[in-house]
Amino acid sequence: MNRAYISLGSNIGSRLLFLQQAVRSLQDVKGIKVCQVSSVYETDPVGYVDQAAFLNIVVGLETSLTPHELLKKCNEIEAILGRTREIHWGPRTVDLDILLYNEENVKTEKLIIPHPRMTERGFVLIPLVEINPDLRDPRTNRSFIELADAQTEGVHLW
Numbered sequence: 001m002n003r004a005y006i007s008l009g010s011n012i013g014s015r016l017l018f019l020q021q022a023v024r025s026l027q028d029v030k031g032i033k034v035c036q037v038s039s040v041y042e043t044d045p046v047g048y049v050d051q052a053a054f055l056n057i058v059v060g061l062e063t064s065l066t067p068h069e070l071l072k073k074c075n076e077i078e079a080i081l082g083r084t085r086e087i088h089w090g091p092r093t094v095d096l097d098i099l100l101y102n103e104e105n106v107k108t109e110k111l112i113i114p115h116p117r118m119t120e121r122g123f124v125l126i127p128l129v130e131i132n133p134d135l136r137d138p139r140t141n142r143s144f145i146e147l148a149d150a151q152t153e154g155v156h157l158w
């Protein structure tokens with residue numbers, strides 16, 4: 001069985017409901033068992049800053065799916081919950097990003113794991129280390145806790 005971590009975010013409409021529906025949709029996928037769900041954090045937008053605050057969580061799961069099969073399911077859940085892509089990095093009903101898949105490095109046109117921007121994002125690191133403080137970056141072997149501690153600004157328990 002494989003262990004994966006996914007970051008979820010929403011900053012349009014009923015943000016909490018979208019996150020709850022996305023987690024339930026993941027749980028309903030054959031070959032996915034959601035094992036951990038972080039607290040909900042309200043976070044300042046990163047990247048495209050002229051938009052509403054996000055609610056963010058990270059979930060830990062066990063899966064028999066391959067990384068690309070998992071990506072396909074995440075994209076399907078985003079589409080079902082109404083994600084549009086008018087503005088790159090703009091507002092969205094729900095966004096699912098695969099952060100880690102075991103200690104594997106994946107690099108294809110469609111998918112890069114570990115997520116390339118995860119170490120720059122407090123809204124990812126803080127919920128991630130909440131659910132598993134022992135995780136290390138497979139590329140550098142650096143503890144994610146050290147990185148999270150330096151990026152608490154704009155991330156608050158909701």
Ligand SMILES: Nc1nc2nc(S)n(CCO)c2c(=O)[nH]1
Pocket residue numbers: 008009010043044045046047048054056089090095097123
């Ligand atoms: N705080 C915060 N900022 C973000 N910018 C983007 S793009 N996203 C979408 C995830 O890539 C987020 C997010 O989920 N949370």
